[in-house]
Structures are given as structure tokens and as C-alpha cells.
Amino acid sequence: MQIYNSMTNKKEEFVPISPGEIKMYACGPTVYNFIHVGNGRQIVAFDVIRRYLEYRGYNVKFVQNFTDVDDKIINRAKEEGITSEEVAKKYIEEYFTDAHGLGVRDATVHPKATETIGEIIEMVSILVEKGHAYEVNGDVYFRAHSYPQYGGLSKLPLEDLEAGARVDVNDIKESPADFALWKAAKPGEPYWESPWGKGRPGWHIECSAMSVKHLGKTIDIHGGGQDLTFPHHENEIAQSECANGCKFVNYWVHNGFLSVDNVKMSKSLGNFTLIRDAAAAYGYETLRMFLISAHYRSPLNYSEDSLIQAKAALDRLYTAKTNLEFLIKNGEDGSDNGKKELDVYRDKFIEAMDDDFNTADAIGALFEMVRKINTMTAEQPTKALAMACYDRLMELADILGILSAKAEEESLDEKVEAMIQARQEARKAKNFAEADRIRDELKAMNIILEDTPQGVKWKKA
Ligand code: AMP
Numbered sequence: 001m002q003i004y005n006s007m008t009n010k011k012e013e014f015v016p017i018s019p020g021e022i023k024m025y026a027c028g029p030t031v032y033n034f035i036h037v038g039n040g041r042q043i044v045a046f047d048v049i050r051r052y053l054e055y056r057g058y059n060v061k062f063v064q065n066f067t068d069v070d071d072k073i074i075n076r077a078k079e080e081g082i083t084s085e086e087v088a089k090k091y092i093e094e095y096f097t098d099a100h101g102l103g104v105r106d107a108t109v110h111p112k113a114t115e116t117i118g119e120i121i122e123m124v125s126i127l128v129e130k131g132h133a134y135e136v137n138g139d140v141y142f143r144a145h146s147y148p149q150y151g152g153l154s155k156l157p158l159e160d161l162e163a164g165a166r167v168d169v170n171d172i173k174e175s176p177a178d179f180a181l182w183k184a185a186k187p188g189e190p191y192w193e194s195p196w197g198k199g200r201p202g203w204h205i206e207c208s209a210m211s212v213k214h215l216g217k218t219i220d221i222h223g224g225g226q227d228l229t230f231p232h233h234e235n236e237i238a239q240s241e242c243a244n245g246c247k248f249v250n251y252w253v254h255n256g257f258l259s260v261d262n263v264k265m266s267k268s269l270g271n272f273t274l275i276r277d278a279a280a281a282y283g284y285e286t287l288r289m290f291l292i293s294a295h296y297r298s299p300l301n302y303s304e305d306s307l308i309q310a311k312a313a314l315d316r317l318y319t320a321k322t323n324l325e326f327l328i329k330n331g332e333d334g335s336d337n338g339k340k341e342l343d344v345y346r347d348k349f350i351e352a353m354d355d356d357f358n359t360a361d362a363i364g365a366l367f368e369m370v371r372k373i374n375t376m377t378a379e380q381p382t383k384a385l386a387m388a389c390y391d392r393l394m395e396l397a398d399i400l401g402i403l404s405a406k407a408e409e410e411s412l413d414e415k416v417e418a419m420i421q422a423r424q425e426a427r428k429a430k431n432f433a434e435a436d437r438i439r440d441e442l443k444a445m446n447i448i449l450e451d452t453p454q455g456v457k458w459k460k461a
């Protein structure tokens, strides 16, 4: 399996630290607002990566944090007249509503910064003791010059960073490239006691501390959106490697941006659509289908057209799934001959996913498989073949996290099937008025009926 490593800017053969086990960390959201479709791209990308690694037989320990103490949360709390904890709690719940809607599985651990303060203070203390950090007026800064590889991930050498920085005469830092590990408390802000007085952690240190706490000093995969490369991930590397004295991450994985009219979707530009609103318009699963339609590193543009396309693609897959379910119940007895012919599409799918998780090509293979399934089951409408096709379809769909039967869809299925049954019985009893009434009711529900040799089939208009 090949994974593109943003540290080397190359695809590399993936070799985990321990055979069969993967330690993976993705930077999670700062919980002060609902998440937008750009954030959704990141969480869905890592969910697919995790699902695929599990499909390939690895036991994946996946950590995704919540940044629950931060200036934006503190400002939000002031605006709403509630505490920072209340803001964080509310938006963590809202995060899970959207993540679950998108079919994103919970991480193995979702640690919070505020639950990791002891480990953060310990790490900062080690950095101070080793001379990699210094205290000024209750703040603690990382000394960028103490880590010669600084800039390795973002390919921004320290000299360039310093040359580009505006030097403020009041700056208390030794170098403009130094960054805060610990911030002295300002009045009215949440704080914790520390060897440097009352304060709170900087943003970057929390991921270093949570990663070592839950996964150990060296991990296989760490990632997030491309915008996190600098300064966040650059700083994480410097802190972790200086504190732990060993390599931090073997493969750096960064997803590309979701854009709107080719401009990155972001809160600060105001060009964002909340997942909540997009889901109300198109449905969560369509949104997921759209988000996986491109390779995770490619740019992806959010537009009405692409959502409509995603919906049409998903509908085609659901039609295939429903046809197979129908045949599994009503198909002929007979063999599942021909099922081996599907192997070629599964192999293609795996080949695409093995090539740096190329979901775009994998979806292509899935559609080829569906076309094959449709022709095979039309020629040989047996229960046994339908069952084999169904298993193969769902095996691949599950890696992408789509076609997962929704409770509401299932209850619709049951309701429609009961109505069809009642209509058949009314017809048998020559109660045509009742049969027509049921047909009209189904029509009003946008259900179209079709008589086939295997019985009545239905679909949504
Ligand atoms: P934030 O809430 O800005 O801290 O972002 C949380 C995660 O979403 C980070 O991993 C970001 O890199 C990612 N992210 C934010 N905006 C976008 C976007 N437009 N496209 C892709 N990923 C994004």
C-alpha cells in the first residue's frame, strides 16, 4: 500500500511500526461553532482512511482531539453569556450529530485539551529543562532555533520565516519564529495552576501531549487539512521530537481544501456552508458521497451541480441495492454461477485504494461492478446470485461508508411493502376501489410500482 507522505512529498510504501497495528492521529475541531463542509471533508477523509486500513486487516487505534480551550471559545462564551465549558460541551454534541449523520465512526479516543492539562504541563516542563523552551512573564515559548530541523514539513526554513516576520520592538520572544506553549491567564479567562503561574496551554502543545498519551512517542500516521501543515504540525513535530527524543510521525497525511468558486471554504472568509444546512438541503449521505468523489488530496469545489451529481450517483447505487434485496426475497431458485466475475472489480477497487486511498478511482470501479451486477442479475435472477452480488456490493460500500441502511428508510421499506401486499390482496378479492386507493396513496408518497415476473417492484420517484 502506498501513502503520500507530506514530509517527503512522495508516495511511499506503507510499513507500520508494529505489524497489524496502526497508530493514527487526526487534528480535530475547535469547538466554538457548528462544523462546515470544509471541516466535513477532513473528517470524512480520515474516516475512509481508517475504514480502509481496517478492511486491510489492521487494528487501527485512531485518536481525534477536541480543542476545547482557545480564544475563539472564550470569545463565544462572552458573547453568549455562558462559560467556555458550556460552549465546548454544546458544540461537541453538535459535532457528533453531524459526524454521525455523515456516517463518520467515532474515533477510538476523542481526548479534550482540558482533560490533558497535567500531561501538557509535564511536556512543557521537559522542554524548559532541556533548554528548548523559556519562560517570560508567565508565558512559555518554544525556542525554534533549538530544533535544527524546524521547517522540514512546511519547507519553510527558519531564516525565511524570520526574514518575513514583522519584528515588534515590544516582542518578548527571542525570535519571531518562537511560539507559545503556555499562556499566562488574562483576567476572566479559564486557567490552571502551573510552575509558571496561572495559565492555559497554547494550541499546538495539546496535540503533542494527547498523541504521546494515547498512542506513544512515535506514531504511524498523523494528519489534518493542508492548512495545518504550518504552523500547527511544524510546531507539533518540534515539540514532540525535542521532548521525547525520537521521531514523532512516520507518515504525514494532509487532505486538500474544499473550496467555493475556487476559494478555500473557511469561517474567516464567511464563504462557508454548515454541514447542518447542506444536509437539510441534500441529505447527509449525499454530502458524504460528494466529499469522497475526489481523491482526498485533490481540490474539491462545493457547488449545487456537484451535489446533484452526487445524489444521482448515490441513487444509482441504492437502486442496485434495492433490486438485489428484492431478488433475495423474490428471486428464482438456482445457482450463484458467475459471482467470480465480480472479483475483477473488487481487485480494481483495492488497487485504487492501495494507491494513496484514491476514492475517485475506487468509486469508478464500484460503478463498473454495479453495471455488471445489473446485467448478470437480469439474465440470471436467482436468489443465490443476488445474495452474492449484494455481499460484494456492501463489502465495498462499507469501506466508503455509504449505502448504510438508515432506520427511516427501513421503516419506509416496511410500510411500502405492507401497502403493496394489501393492494395485492384487495385485487385478489376484486376490491378494485381499495386497490386503486392504495395505488394513489403510494403515488402520493412518490412510490412507483412496476409489475415483474418475480412480483411487484417499487422505487422512489
Ligand atoms: P478548524 O475548525 O479551522 O480548526 O479546522 C478543523 C479541521 O478542518 C482542520 O483539519 C482543517 O485543516 C480542516 N479544514 C478547515 N477548512 C477546510 C477546507 N476548506 N477544506 C478542507 N479541510 C478544511
Ligand code: ZN
Residues within 6 Å of the ligand: 026, 027, 028, 207, 232
Ligand atoms: Zn493538532
